[in-house]
Amino acid sequence: MQVQAVTKNFRMSAQKMREVVRQVQGLPAEEALAILQHVPRKSARVVAKTLRSAIANAENNHGLRASNLVVARAAAEIGRAHV
Numbered sequence: 001m002q003v004q005a006v007t008k009n010f011r012m013s014a015q016k017m018r019e020v021v022r023q024v025q026g027l028p029a030e031e032a033l034a035i036l037q038h039v040p041r042k043s044a045r046v047v048a049k050t051l052r053s054a055i056a057n058a059e060n061n062h063g064l065r066a067s068n069l070v071v072a073r074a075a076a077e078i079g080r081a082h083v
Contacts, residue, residue, distance in 0.1 A: 003061070004057075005050050012042065014078050017043045019041070020047050021074040025074045026071060028069065029054075030067060055069060
């Protein structure tokens with residue numbers, strides 16, 4: 001099952017966001033959050049917030065556990081960031 005969260009209208013270039021997004025792609029969700037806490041970039045805070053939203057969606061809407069979740073796809077596109 002796929003769960004997603006989207007952040008829209010964040011004023012930062014997609015290139016700066018992609019540098020952070022590439023670091024968490026394919027990792028377990030909890031490990032990705034731990035990594036994002038130590039990345040000293042503004043975009044890391046936004047990606048972490050979006051990832052926390054996706055985890056909350058999975059837990060509350062689909063009854064999944066955070067420990068079982070993996071960041072299958074993370075993208076930063078012009079106008080929005082997907083996790």
